[in-house]
Amino acid sequence: MTEVSSAAARPPITVETLRTSPLIQQFITTTNEFLGVLGRIQHDAGHAELVARLSYEILEKLGHPQRECELAAIAGYLHDLGNLVNRASHGFSGALLAYQILRDLGMEPKEYAQVMAAIGNHEENTGGNPVNSITAAVILADKSNVHRSRVRKCDLAAFTTRDRVNYAAEDSELEVRPDEKLIAIRIKIDCQICSVVDYFEIYMVKMMLCRKAAQFLGCQFELWINDSKLL
Ligand SMILES: [Fe+2]
Numbered sequence: 001m002t003e004v005s006s007a008a009a010r011p012p013i014t015v016e017t018l019r020t021s022p023l024i025q026q027f028i029t030t031t032n033e034f035l036g037v038l039g040r041i042q043h044d045a046g047h048a049e050l051v052a053r054l055s056y057e058i059l060e061k062l063g064h065p066q067r068e069c070e071l072a073a074i075a076g077y078l079h080d081l082g083n084l085v086n087r088a089s090h091g092f093s094g095a096l097l098a099y100q101i102l103r104d105l106g107m108e109p110k111e112y113a114q115v116m117a118a119i120g121n122h123e124e125n126t127g128g129n130p131v132n133s134i135t136a137a138v139i140l141a142d143k144s145n146v147h148r149s150r151v152r153k154c155d156l157a158a159f160t161t162r163d164r165v166n167y168a169a170e171d172s173e174l175e176v177r178p179d180e181k182l183i184a185i186r187i188k189i190d191c192q193i194c195s196v197v198d199y200f201e202i203y204m205v206k207m208m209l210c211r212k213a214a215q216f217l218g219c220q221f222e223l224w225i226n227d228s229k230l231l
């Protein structure tokens with residue numbers, strides 16, 4: 001029996017498969033512990049779950065096939081796993097980890113190839129680009145998750161720029177309006193902590209990638225901070 005035919009005989013891999021995998025759950029927990037040692041913001045199961053759900057919803061609302069939505073959710077769930085190896089280039093290492101994990105679980109090569117591309121392309125600082133719809137959805141879902149609850153530090157003096165931006169964010173929302181072909185990220189920030197202009201400067205490269213991702217999906221992109229439309 002070939003590898004492909006044995007994979008085809010199994011039920012399709014879903015996000016639920018990942019939730020019930022002790023290996024994946026251990027990797028997510030350990031990844032977040034290591035990032036905590038470095039003082040980085042939370043990349044816990046909550047972040048994985050949220051990015052998975054939003055990635056699914058983006059494609060679902062835009063009318064993509066159900067299996068493609070599920071693959072986006074899988075890529076969203078696993079997108080930050082490469083931080084286990086090293087924060088630097090974690091998209092690349094995460095794609096290779098996903099290859100091994102999803103192959104071992106019995107996913108078909110044509111599916112894990114899509115997921116690998118999405119994970120390897122989700123970061124703006126390592127040449128990330130929306131190479132398929134799954135990638136575009138993961139980029140938008142991931143970059144919209146800016147929130148105070150992700151900051152671990154208590155001492156404001158020790159905040160990095162990214163800590164400050166996240167700490168300032170009291171609420172964030174991703175909106176998909178299929179009829180208008182529009183995807184918007186709306187963020188409410190506390191301007192005592194970070195000004196709207198500061199936020200825009202700091203996150204401009206991420207938001208440019210979001211605009212590319214929305215365009216890949218045939219949509220316009222808008223960024224709203226408080227009541228100001230910045231993009
Ligand atoms: Fe990431």
Ligand SMILES: [Fe+2]
Nearest residue numbers: 047079080142
């Ligand atoms: Fe992330």
